[in-house]
Amino acid sequence: MNCDEIKMMISDYIDNELQKEKEGYLFTHLAACGECREEFKEQNRIQNEVRINQKEVSEEFEKRVFNSIGEKRKTFAQRWITKPTPVYVNYVLGLVIIVITFFSFIQLNSLRYDLNVFRQRYEASIRQMNYQASQMYLMMNSMPAVEIKQY
Ligand SMILES: [Zn+2]
Numbered sequence: 272m273n274c275d276e277i278k279m280m281i282s283d284y285i286d287n288e289l290q291k292e293k294e295g296y297l298f299t300h301l302a303a304c305g306e307c308r309e310e311f312k313e314q315n316r317i318q319n320e321v322r323i324n325q326k327e328v329s330e331e332f333e334k335r336v337f338n339s340i341g342e343k344r345k346t347f348a349q350r351w352i353t354k355p356t357p358v359y360v361n362y363v364l365g366l367v368i369i370v371i372t373f374f375s376f377i378q379l380n381s382l383r384y385d386l387n388v389f390r391q392r393y394e395a396s397i398r399q400m401n402y403q404a405s406q407m408y409l410m411m412n413s414m415p416a417v418e419i420k421q422y
Contacts, residue, residue, distance in 0.1 A: 274300075277307045285318045 280297045283289040289297065301308050 274304065274307055277301075277304070278310055281307065281311050281314050285314050 277297065277300050280289055280293060284294065284297060301311055
């Protein structure tokens, strides 16, 4: 077997296309022939580079596919947001507004009640002060004139 045939076998071997029974011949020759060993190394190196490039290409491709999926997801989310609201959402919102209005009405009533209590207390104390003032006035007026002059 000459070196040209071996080089063909090397390329078949690298491509995983060499029949198993021929591998024995190939490796026997490679063990004996330095030139073919170099050829084997060179083809192996080239094959590895091709594989790495293919990997990079496929990674790049995957990245692009994922990006486009992300874009699709985004547009899906955007579509969902701009989608007209279903009827039940309006009902729920209406119910929530009614509940909030009801509770704020109760709150307002209790606030008004507190305000009334405060106003009543204030008016009561004003009345009391007026009463005390009038009592004081009556008392002072009922005092003898001489004693008032001392003040
Ligand atoms: Zn050789």
